[in-house]
Amino acid sequence: DVKVTQSSRYLVKRTGEKVFLECVQDMDHENMFWYRQDPGLGLRLIYFSYDVKMKEKGDIPEGYSVSREKKERFSLILESASTNQTSMYLCASSFGVDEQYFGPGTRLTVT
Amino acid sequence: EDQVTQSPEALRLQEGESSSLNCSYTVSGLRGLFWYRQDPGKGPEFLFTLYSAGEEKEKERLKATLTKKESFLHITAPKPEDSATYLCAVQAWSNSGYALNFGKGTSLLVTP
Numbered sequence: 243d244v245k246v247t248q249s250s251r252y253l254v255k256r257t258g259e260k261v262f263l264e265c266v267q268d269m270d271h272e273n274m275f276w277y278r279q280d281p282g283l284g285l286r287l288i289y290f291s292y293d294v295k296m297k298e299k300g301d302i303p304e305g306y307s308v309s310r311e312k313k314e315r316f317s318l319i320l321e322s323a324s325t326n327q328t329s330m331y332l333c334a335s336s337f338g339v340d341e342q343y344f345g346p347g348t349r350l351t352v353t
Numbered sequence: 354e355d356q357v358t359q360s361p362e363a364l365r366l367q368e369g370e371s372s373s374l375n376c377s378y379t380v381s382g383l384r385g386l387f388w389y390r391q392d393p394g395k396g397p398e399f400l401f402t403l404y405s406a407g408e409e410k411e412k413e414r415l416k417a418t419l420t421k422k423e424s425f426l427h428i429t430a431p432k433p434e435d436s437a438t439y440l441c442a443v444q445a446w447s448n449s450g451y452a453l454n455f456g457k458g459t460s461l462l463v464t465p
Contacts, residue, residue, distance in 0.1 A: 246396075273451065284457040285397075285440070300452065332396050339444070339451045341387055344396035 245269070246345035248333055254351045261320040263348050265333030271343075273336045274316035276300075276308065278329040279347075285332065291316055323352045355380040359441050359456035366463050369430050374459045376441030377423040386424050387453060388417050389440040397440055431463045 249264035267274065275290040277300075287300030289308040297308050305327060309317045316335075320327055328351050334342040356379045366372055378386065385404050389397035401410045403419035410417050414435065416427040426439055438460045442453040 275452065282457070285442075285453075285455040287452050290452055334396075336451070339384060341399045341402055342453060343399060344389075347394070347396045349394075 246333055246335055246343050248331075248345040248348050250348050251346060252349050252351075254353065255320075255323050256353055257324060259320075259323050259352075261323050261350065261352075263318040263320075263331055263333075263350070265316045265318070265335075265345055266314055267316075267335040267343070268314065269335065269337070269343075270313065271335035271337045272313070273338070273342075274310065275334040275336075275342060276306075276316065276318045277332045277334065278302070279332055280329050288318065323350075325352050328352045355443060355445055355454045357441055357443055357454055357456035359439075359459050361459060362457070363460045364462070366428075366431055366461070368432055368463055368465050371427070371429045371431070373428070374426040374439055374461070375423060376426070376456055378441075378443045379422075380443045380445045380454070382446040383443060384446045384451070385444045386419055387442045387444065388424070388426055389442065391438045391440055391458070393438075400439075428461070431461075433463050433465055436461055436463045 246267045276288045277285045279285045291297045291310040307319045331348045333345040336342040358377050360375045388400040391397040401417040406421045418425045438458040440458045442455040
């Protein structure tokens with residue numbers, strides 16, 4: 243079974259803090275994705291990566307950056323957290339064009 | 354611009370009462386349509402991929418179908434454990450990295 247793990251299930255940070263969310267997959271997938279999920283807005287793509295050190299912006303990249311130094315690991319960085327970044331963050335991975343497998347999510351609260 | 358619309362937003366069924374969820378889409382060059390199930394506080398769980406109009410896939414009480422404009426998720430004789438949010442997503446050939454464009458989901462509650 244594909245396993246995608248995320249570093250934290252719940253996280254509380256203060257406005258202005260730098261926040262790191264980490265995601266690890268164990269299936270040697272080349273594609274990895276970061277989404278956020280908000281009530282009434284659904285899942286929205288923040289960034290994705292199709293190879294080590296490669297990244298592309300999704301629909302809502304403002305205020306975020308990403309890092310992919312190893313194939314299995316994809317990090318989402320909030321350079322200076324703001325209250326409007328309070329959300330559920332979901333990481334996913336896929337092989338080629340196939341279905342994406344999601345991690346359990348990180349519920350981030352910025353106060 | 355790709356659009357995915359799911360209806361209804363919420364659905365309440367009695368155990369055993371069959372029904373269908375709808376996902377209508379507009380996309381230039383559909384590569385695949387995906388169905389996911391999401392339980393509260395968890396990540397989406399993959400159910401099906403459909404690639405071409407007329408295709409059908411089944412898993413236990415769930416059956417997904419695809420036309421050129423929409424997909425249906427049919428739930429036959431549902432049980433309370435089928436309660437979840439069901440998400441539909443489309444993938445276009447033009448999407449860089451084969452990203453998915455999700456609908457907002459249908460929240461299903463099945464009561465005993």
